[in-house]
Amino acid sequence: MSEKALQYLTDNRNQLLTKLNEFLSIPSVSTDSVHKEDVRKAASFLEEYLTEIGFKNTQQIETQKHPIVYAEYMEAEPEAPTVLLYGHYDVQPVDPIELWESDPFKPEIRDGRLYARGSSDDKGQVFMHLAVFEALMKTTGKLPLNVKVCLEGEEEIGSENLYSMLQEKKELFEADFAVISDSGMVAKNQPTILYGLKGFTGIEITVTGPDHDLHSGMYGGAVRNPIMALSHILSSMKNKEEVVTVEGFYDGVEDLTEEERELIEQVPGEDFVKATGIPETVSEKGYSPKEHTMARPTFEVNGIYGGYQGEGTKTIIPTSATAKITCRLVPGQDPVDIQQALEAHVKKVAPKGVTVEVKKEKLSAKAYKVEPNHPLIEKAAKSYTKAFGKETVYVRMGGSIPVVEWIEDIYQMPIVLLGFGTPDDRLHSPNESFPLDSFDKGMETLVYYWNEVNKL
């Protein structure tokens, strides 16, 4: 059964790539209201494709923002399980546009990679799943298991409406297990089972001093500078050994066991210096960069601004300064508790002479972890190895996928994270791309996997 579908994918590769390019060309940037209609257009693309393939009950579920595309195939053999396939069709913004070598929404293949915003995160991977369903339907007239498809348009902006929709329509989305392809392999063509994800939480700190920019000659010496105050606050939250010094931050965080350290050890190290251009790596005291990125919490300042940013000098004491902070969490940390700990710390260290405001980011997620030897996980590893010709490694990754936590929370079903991205994909950056090897071998993996799990 796998062979015919694989042959179909090979024979129709060009048409499938053409169709994928059509999907990638839609600028479905969820954070930007200018692209509201484009997001909807991408949803419609999926709706049509799913209908063509033979899915039923295909619909766009309206939310307060972008629609969720739903479709189902419930005609598998009697004992076959039901899988919930989750993915997202929205993409990150493209700025800074001037750093892109080609138009982010005019896909181009260069050196074996498909360049476009969303080619890896997540439209390329979503498309692969649909192409595999098309191949199986066209060659065998059926799918090896029942499939419920849930594709949302708000992942990049926090999946605001997904949780309530999953709760509200619990019966509709109910399944035996879930599969998500929105992550990456540790290296190109290296089968990777993601058995853990980090959680997520964030705050924004604004320090305000004077009510208008001040002449620094007239008032320097009487006024607390908001930028200096913010610098002191931030410096008190993480030290130079990369240890977060906010009280309560590490409460409940499990130490890394010897077994975990060994699993981590087996994962091929990424050349962080080469991939990022930094002079050298830096990580939490007592942990290697690999251990910290995979299994320790982080505290990151994503942006900072205040005062004069133009050319040359402007001798002012600015009115305010703001820092945007997000934290990646590990099992044992509750995102709301962490937010409160951050806020309490900021309020405690805030100096006199300024007012300090903490805004709590709405979106958050707990960390996620599944046992590496779960049957569904083992079969995924087997399918990967068959397609890519390499032993599978097991990793915990630094990113967050809030939907994973919510699915576990609402359905308590196993979630298989089957990603095909690679470290050089440049997610969230200019010149995002996806290797064609991932495209081809990834679809092959999925063909094997669906045929494996229907035996469960």
Place this chain on the structure above:
Amino acid sequence: MSEKALQYLTDNRNQLLTKLNEFLSIPSVSTDSVHKEDVRKAASFLEEYLTEIGFKNTQQIETQKHPIVYAEYMEAEPEAPTVLLYGHYDVQPVDPIELWESDPFKPEIRDGRLYARGSSDDKGQVFMHLAVFEALMKTTGKLPLNVKVCLEGEEEIGSENLYSMLQEKKELFEADFAVISDSGMVAKNQPTILYGLKGFTGIEITVTGPDHDLHSGMYGGAVRNPIMALSHILSSMKNKEEVVTVEGFYDGVEDLTEEERELIEQVPGEDFVKATGIPETVSEKGYSPKEHTMARPTFEVNGIYGGYQGEGTKTIIPTSATAKITCRLVPGQDPVDIQQALEAHVKKVAPKGVTVEVKKEKLSAKAYKVEPNHPLIEKAAKSYTKAFGKETVYVRMGGSIPVVEWIEDIYQMPIVLLGFGTPDDRLHSPNESFPLDSFDKGMETLVYYWNEVNKL
């Protein structure tokens, strides 16, 4: 002699205000190349006005950027001294424009104040001098002393070309003493002799980590965050007691003597909280806000930026972060030495994992101080008191006027800082204004002063 000129100023007040508005309407923003021709237009306005008044040898001295307007009146009585009048006709940029209540280049009078960019700093005050010369010439046919006028167009951007011009044309500008009206009174209608100015120096620190924005999930834990690194660097340079903690910063700084503390005490305190909107004042440990603003050095972060500044969140580790810093210096501090001390400190504390670059701001100035009991100073105090009806106070101010240091350096002549601005003028901010009381009584002061000093 004073009476006739004073009567002239009263009789012609409307025409003079109309002419001043014409001058203020020219957007002579020196830092912005878009306004290059406007700056020249403002120079031409002055050239024409000076010629009308009866000055000779009137010219625009070309420099590498904006012209210096020169003119002279050398026909005073044989024993009369020669004064060099310095001022500037360029103005600060207006951003943020949305905070202005009226167009910055369409002067408006509201509640006894003239609102326009440059009304206080410095076009209003320059115009006052010319109006007084006009009044004296029209009523007495001569001026009580010889006058050399030097009006530049680059003060707001560092007077790049002035120093070399003053040196090159030393004979042209040579005089017995200099007068500058580019400063303020400690309160509206409070005669103020400015007997000290702070110096100035600046640097820009840029911390660079990765060569592109990174996904904070993938790389958080392996990479030093440039914003955090910059925060640590800045925090190490000034502590929460507002003491600068850069090695060598206070070398050579004289302690405040008891006499100085008393002089400072006599200066009416400004209500800093009311004037600025801050919750409370903050100053260097051991010094009051008044003492710190007037007579202690400062270290100010004028602007900071790095990473994502838009709406919502963007989960990146940014490529870099930059802070712009300027310091106000006191006698005993050399601006170049201070820059070197700042740079050495930054290099010393720069952490691993990032590269740190320090750019040195070209423009700089030493602090300036003259004895309060100098005859020229005493006569200024007397003229002020006659016009404003109050005892004069003696202050050292936090601002810098590089030309003061240069004049002292090249000519070693006394410099009288005779300013008419007030604390609410909002220099360098939106809604700059100048009180009409300063306009009227200031010109009166000058009429008295010129008639006083010719007796020396």
